[in-house]
Amino acid sequence: MNLSAPTQVVFLLSLVIAIVGILAGLAIIPGLPISAFWIVVIAYVVLAVGNLLKNV
Numbered sequence: 001m002n003l004s005a006p007t008q009v010v011f012l013l014s015l016v017i018a019i020v021g022i023l024a025g026l027a028i029i030p031g032l033p034i035s036a037f038w039i040v041v042i043a044y045v046v047l048a049v050g051n052l053l054k055n056v
Contacts, residue, residue, distance in 0.1 A: 006050030017043035
């Protein structure tokens with residue numbers, strides 16, 4: 001399995017999603033239709049896909 005560094009866009013996208021999940025978990029952003037845990041998992045999956053796929 002060959003891994004590559006994610007592009008800056010993918011990294012920043014996953015960072016923003018993770019921050020939204022953390023803020024939702026701290027109840028700073030209330031009323032999201034999805035659990036904060038799943039938002040952070042989505043951020044991790046985005047980052048993992050960015051590592052697995054080349055030039056994404």
